[in-house]
Amino acid sequence: MSESPTIMHVEDEPDIREIAKMSLEMVGGFNVVQFSNGAEAVAQAAQHDPDLILLDVMMPGMDGEETFIELRKLDGFADKPIVFMTAKASQADNTKLLSLGAAEVIFKPFDPMALPDQLRAIMAR
Amino acid sequence: MFDLGFDIKLVAEHALLGFSMLVIFLAYYRGRQSLRLREKLLRGQQLELAFQEQALNEHALVTVTDTDGILQDVNQRFLDTFGYKREEVIGKPHRAFYTEHDAVKSDEIKEMTANGEIWSGITQLNHASGDVVFTQCTVVPMMDENGRHIKNISLRTDVTENRQSEVQRLMTAAFDNMHTAVCVYDPKTFHICYMNDYALTEQGWTSADLGQKTIWETDYSPNPDLLGPVTKDLMVSGRSTVVLKTPRNGREYEAQLFSISASGFSPRILVIMHDISDRVLAERKRQELVSVITHELRTPLTSIKGAVGLIGAGAVGPMSVKARSLIDIAEKNSERMLILIRDLLELERINQKGFEMEMAPVNVANLVDEAITAHRGYGLELDIEFVNAGTPQDLFVSGNADRLMQVLANLMSNAAKFSEAGSNVELGAWAEDGEVTLFVRDHGPGIPEESRETLFDRFTQTRNVGNKKVDSTGLGLSIVKSLVDRHHGTIDFATETGEGTTFMVHLPMMSPKDIEAMNAAAKVA
Numbered sequence: 001m002s003e004s005p006t007i008m009h010v011e012d013e014p015d016i017r018e019i020a021k022m023s024l025e026m027v028g029g030f031n032v033v034q035f036s037n038g039a040e041a042v043a044q045a046a047q048h049d050p051d052l053i054l055l056d057v058m059m060p061g062m063d064g065e066e067t068f069i070e071l072r073k074l075d076g077f078a079d080k081p082i083v084f085m086t087a088k089a090s091q092a093d094n095t096k097l098l099s100l101g102a103a104e105v106i107f108k109p110f111d112p113m114a115l116p117d118q119l120r121a122i123m124a125r
Numbered sequence: 126m127f128d129l130g131f132d133i134k135l136v137a138e139h140a141l142l143g144f145s146m147l148v149i150f151l152a153y154y155r156g157r158q159s160l161r162l163r164e165k166l167l168r169g170q171q172l173e174l175a176f177q178e179q180a181l182n183e184h185a186l187v188t189v190t191d192t193d194g195i196l197q198d199v200n201q202r203f204l205d206t207f208g209y210k211r212e213e214v215i216g217k218p219h220r221a222f223y224t225e226h227d228a229v230k231s232d233e234i235k236e237m238t239a240n241g242e243i244w245s246g247i248t249q250l251n252h253a254s255g256d257v258v259f260t261q262c263t264v265v266p267m268m269d270e271n272g273r274h275i276k277n278i279s280l281r282t283d284v285t286e287n288r289q290s291e292v293q294r295l296m297t298a299a300f301d302n303m304h305t306a307v308c309v310y311d312p313k314t315f316h317i318c319y320m321n322d323y324a325l326t327e328q329g330w331t332s333a334d335l336g337q338k339t340i341w342e343t344d345y346s347p348n349p350d351l352l353g354p355v356t357k358d359l360m361v362s363g364r365s366t367v368v369l370k371t372p373r374n375g376r377e378y379e380a381q382l383f384s385i386s387a388s389g390f391s392p393r394i395l396v397i398m399h400d401i402s403d404r405v406l407a408e409r410k411r412q413e414l415v416s417v418i419t420h421e422l423r424t425p426l427t428s429i430k431g432a433v434g435l436i437g438a439g440a441v442g443p444m445s446v447k448a449r450s451l452i453d454i455a456e457k458n459s460e461r462m463l464i465l466i467r468d469l470l471e472l473e474r475i476n477q478k479g480f481e482m483e484m485a486p487v488n489v490a491n492l493v494d495e496a497i498t499a500h501r502g503y504g505l506e507l508d509i510e511f512v513n514a515g516t517p518q519d520l521f522v523s524g525n526a527d528r529l530m531q532v533l534a535n536l537m538s539n540a541a542k543f544s545e546a547g548s549n550v551e552l553g554a555w556a557e558d559g560e561v562t563l564f565v566r567d568h569g570p571g572i573p574e575e576s577r578e579t580l581f582d583r584f585t586q587t588r589n590v591g592n593k594k595v596d597s598t599g600l601g602l603s604i605v606k607s608l609v610d611r612h613h614g615t616i617d618f619a620t621e622t623g624e625g626t627t628f629m630v631h632l633p634m635m636s637p638k639d640i641e642a643m644n645a646a647a648k649v650a
Contacts, residue, residue: 015428019427090474113435
C-alpha cells in the first residue's frame with residue numbers, strides 16, 4: 001500500500017488550520033504539515049517535500065501570492081500543484097490567481113467533507 | 126364839334142389792349158417766377174432724397190419685397206454683406222435667406238405687415254458661405270391711397286460682431302471664474318488659443334505667453350503619446366467628448382475633451398479638467414469595505430461552517446438526535462449568512478460605477494425555454510411546475526444573456542417559494558410598442574398591501590402570508606431591479622390577494638436593423 005500523500009497547508013487563522021487538519025487527516029487520510037505564515041512555509045517546504053500545497057491568499061507579512069512565487073523558486077517545486085484558498089470570491093481575483101500558475105482556486109468557506117476529494121482529483125491530473 | 130386829330134375811342138381801345146397785355150405779361154412773369162421757385166424746391170428735395178438714400182445705403186441693408194415676401198430689390202450693401210449676386214436674390218422668397226432657426230420670424234413679419242404694422246427685431250440670415258449673420262431689422266409696410274398693402278421695405282444693420290463679442294465676453298468671464306482649468310487648443314498645431322485664469326495660474330503663465338505655447342507643454346493630458354491620437358479621433362469620428370484619467374499633483378483628474386466648431390472658425394478642442402480625487406477616494410473606500418465584508422465575514426464563517434460540517438457528517442463521532450437537530454440549525458443559518466454576504470456583494474458589484482456587461486442580441490423565446498429547463502429540478506423539489514405560457518418567436522432584446530437569466534432565476538425562485546405545492550408558475554413574453562415584456566406569474570397569496578411600495582428596496586422581506594414561512598435574504602428583488610436598470614428596462618408587478626402575482630420586466634425591443642448593427646459592431650470589436 002502506497003504511502004499517504006503529504007499536504008502542506010499555509011493559513012494564518014488557527015481555527016481554519018484546525019478544521020482543515022481534521023478534514024485532510026480524518027476524512028482524507030493525508031499527512032498534513034501546517035504553517036501559519038508564508039516565510040516559515042518557504043523556509044521549511046523543501047524538507048517536507050509535499051505532494052500538494054494548499055495556500056491561503058490573504059495573510060499578514062508574506063501573502064499567498066508572494067509565497068507562491070518564492071515556493072516556485074525552490075528545487076523540485078516548479079511543477080508541484082499549488083492550490084489557493086481564498087475568501088475573496090470575485091472572478092477577477094480567481095483569474096489573477098490562476099494566471100500565476102495555480103492548479104486551482106478553492107473559495108472559503110470550503111466543505112471539509114469534500115475538500116480531500118477535490119485535492120485528490122487535482123493530484124491525479 | 127372839335128376835331129382833335131385822333132379818335133378818342135380808338136385811343137381807349139388801344140389803351141385797354143395795352144393794359145390787358147401788361148396784365149397778361151405780369152401774370153406770365155409771376156407764373157414763371159413761381160415755376161422756377163418750385164423747380165428749385167423740387168431739385169432741393171431731390172438732392173435731399175438722394176442724400177438720404179446714399180446715407181441709408183451706406184448704413185443699412187435694404188430690401189424691398191412684395192406682399193408675398195418675394196424680393197424685388199436689394200441694395201448693394203445687402204449683396205456685399207451676404208455675399209450674393211443680385212440675380213441670386215431678386216425674385217426669390219425672403220424666407221429662403223432666413224436661418225432654419227429664424228424662418229418662423231419671416232412668417233411673423235408677413236402677417237404683421239399685411240395688417241399695416243411695423244415689425245422690428247433681431248433676425249438671423251444665412252451668408253452665401255453658410256455663416257449666420259445677425260441683423261437688427263425694421264420692416265415697414267407700404268400702403269396705397271386706399272390703404273392696401275403693396276410692398277415692404279426692410280432696413281437692417283449687421284450686429285453679428287456685437288453679438289459675438291458680447292457672448293465671447295460672457296463666456297470668457299464665465300470660464301475665468303471657474304475653479305478648474307479650462308483650455309482651448311488648435312487640433313492641427315496643438316497651439317493653445319485660450320486658457321482661463323485658473324489654468325494660467327496653475328501653469329505659471331500669463332495670457333501673453335499663450336501664442337507660442339502648445340498643449341504638450343501643460344500637464345493636461347495623461348501622456349503625450351495619447352493626446353495626438355485622441356485629438357485625431359475626436360476630429361475624425363465626430364465624437365463630441367473623450368474623457369481621460371490624469372493623475373496630477375498627487376490628485377486624480379479627469380480631462381474632458383470636447384470637439385468644438387462654430388461657423389466661420391476652424392475647429393478647436395476644449396479641455397476641461399475635473400478634480401475627481403474625492404470620488405476616486407470614495408470608490409476606493411467602498412471597495413475596501415466590500416473587501417472587508419468578503420474577507421472578515423467569510424473567514425469566521427469558514428470555521429463555523431467547517432466545524433459544523435465535520436460534526437454533522439459524523440467525522441468526529443456519532444451524535445444524539447438532539448445534537449443532530451441543533452447542528453442542522455447551525456448549518457442552515459451559516460448557509461443563510463453565506464447567501465446574505467453573496468447577495469450583498471453581488472448588489473454592490475452591479476451598482477458600482479464601472480460595472481460592465483457584455484451586451485448582445487438575446488432571443489427571448491430561447492431565454493424563456495432555457496430558464497424553464499434550468500430550473501425544472503428546483504421546481505420538482507418544491508413540487509412546482511414551470512410552464513411556458515407563450516413566447517413569440519424572433520423577439521430580441523439587447524442584453525447580457527447570463528444576467529437576464531439571473532433576473533428570471535430570481536423571479537422564478539420567488540414565485541416557486543410563494544406558491545402552493547402542486548401549482549404552476551408561468552413564464553412568457555409579449556411585444557408591444559417597441560417593448561418586450563417578460564413575465565413570471567405565480568398563483569400564490571399575492572403581495573400584502575403594506576409591502577408593495579418598498580418591494581424592490583433592500584432587505585424587504587415580504588409575503589410571509591398564510592402558513593408559508595419563506596426563507597429569503599430580502600436582496601433578491603433589489604438585485605433583479607438593479608440588473609433590469611442596467612438593461613435600460615423597468616420592472617413592475619400586478620398582484621391580487623389570494624390570486625397571485627405577475628412580475629413584468631419591460632425591455633426595449635431590438636429591430637432586425639438594430640441586431641444587424643450590433644452584430645457588425647461586435648465583429649469590428
